[in-house]
Amino acid sequence: MEVYLDNSATTRCFDDVAALMTQVMCRDYGNPSSLHLKGVQAETYIRYAKETIAKALKVNEKEIYFTSGGTESDNIALIGSALANHRAGRRLITTEVEHPGIMQAMKHLEEQGFHVTYLPVDKNGIISLEDLRRAMTKDTILVSIMHTNNEIGALQPIEEAGALIKKVNSGALFHVDAVQGFGKERIYPKKMNIDMLSASGHKIHGPKGVGFLYIQENVKIKPIIFGGGQQNGIRSGTENVPGIAGLGKAVEMIYTDLEAEVNMLYSLKQLFVDGVTKLENVTVNGLTGRDSAPHVVSVSVRGIRSEVLLHALEDRGIYVSAGSACSARKPQPSATLKAIGLEKELMESTLRFSFSVFTTAEEIDYTLQAMYDIIPMLRKYTRR
């Protein structure tokens, strides 16, 4: 049996998405900038994807820009808005648990003379609004907070943060990295005071290499990619039409019956958490109920190194992740696990299980059974 539980790293593409993309690549392959009919047809796909996304977010279509994915969206949002607004101030705020797409962009801005405050998180990975309030100053121009943590599934108080930011300093922009949260929860930027929002296609059963950035109409952004002036000059380069079409289709499919899907994910998560905590010396990091993401569970198995357990599960056809896929190939311990104060030994023993609409209860049972077999066996070889 093959059980794919690494959906926070990437998801399987919906068949309908792949079919649509094939059609775009092989039949409707025009360049949307061309004047002829083939170009116009290609443009139709982009327009449709834009409409779909705008509808899901309840924003204006003009406010959606397509990018190569979450990282590029984050970079354009952060660097582009910081450069456009540096005269109003040079202070930025983010959290200690952000994705490298944010962290590295912030590091870059620090080198350019910006000052960045990194908000700490509690043991569940959640920031305190009081910390945010204290960090906000008159010359704060940008706050970036992730919606859903990719490693432990912590949900940040986005709506409250948005209200707070605008109350303290109506000029400060609010960016939300919603790569893990988009498609799992309804996010309405206008209602939540979000000025910019990043999302990615391949986390919602769409293609890799495509994502979008929502930019509220009045926000000033300097481009970081220069060229033919496509997408209002904010993101030049011929649009990835098959990718965009696929992304639009995936959004449409995922949002059709979102509440039911999310309820199902929560029940799978509950099933898994209940099962896994039956094991001795196994703990779950962060919150596990409705106040956490429906699809991510971070599990620490004391005494067993994550890579050993990961490969032992792989041997049974179960695919999971050590920490997060974006950092699993680097020797540094995960920033999130460090920020929530996990002891070192547990950091090296942490696995992430993440579910999707394709995950079934039977797969969860199979995984739990495998863990019941493997963990006591591996415990025999535990460091003493």
Place this chain on the structure above:
Amino acid sequence: MFTAFLIKYAEIGVKGKNRYIFEDALVQQIKYAVKRCEGEFKVYRTEGRIYVEALSEFDFDEVVDNLKTVFGISGICPVVYVEDEGFEKLGKDILKYIGEVYPEKDKTFKVCARRARKNYPLTSMEINSEMGGVILDNCPEMRVDVHKPDIMLHIEIREKIYIYSEIIPGPGGMPVGTGGKAMLLLSGGIDSPVAGYMIAKRGVKIDAVYFHAPPYTSERAKQKVVDLAKLVSRYTGPIYLHVINFTDIQLYIYEKCPHEELTIIMRRYMMRIAEKIAQETECLGLITGESIGQVASQTLQSLAATNEVCTMPVYRPLIGFDKMEIVEISEKINTYETSILPYEDCCTIFVAKHPVTKPNLNIIKKHEENLEEKIDELVDTALKNDELIIVR
């Protein structure tokens, strides 16, 4: 301007009657190295010199980089050769050489002639002074310095006349293949690729064995070792890499022996298995990357305990090196970046918190008796399932 390289070799020169064996091997290795380069080359040996002559367009840097991987080469000299058409013509050729190689002429020089063709009308000393005069007359900014010249201009009179002034250092050592073959215990770490490189430098051909522990170590860990072997093979030529599935042996040891002794007993079995493969493949020794005191399994006591299981000599070229010195070589041979990729390997997946650092051989042997029931069978199975990867 350069279409040929004169290859200098140091140590081979003193090999007496066996010298030709080493020279032939060196020519073979050079041929192998230039085969990787764009273009066509003639490699030949004449009058105690080896020349690499380009017969077509080639990339200078690419050829030099590849020659730098050939053990036995002490220096690579880009040369210009001209026909012997009289003394006046030679003067013109030399001025042309200086004009192209040293366009900024504000330099000191010394001419160093060598008259291999003894019927040449002038002696070396005469050539030195005549050619020095030609240079001084035509390049007024240049001065002679016989002690520490900027340019040491070599003129060698042979069938043709060779002119060169630069010696690019080669890796030294002996041509691979002249010193027999040995079996390298290769892991994913920093040390073992360096150990293999160092022994190959003395002319030894390398085979390698890697201990793999699936499912607990990943395909990436194995690929990493293949990648390392590939980097080392630039210097050593093709490497026969034996991948041994070690999981069952490791788990069995863990089950039956005290955990503090896992590493040492595991290493003893690795040595036993490596020696068996070495014997079957005509290797004359084992090579490891051990260095005294680096980890628990590399104390003198541990090394003695590990060594006790094999009769073949075990070569440990890094034995007295500090970690920093090893890292320096691994950076030089380009294996460092690959070595530090963080995949678990069979030595790291199950380790005791406090491994024994001063094992008592008698106690170790006594505990190994616990394994009697199944271990031979497990070792045989591992050997039977040896996966051979030829890395080039």
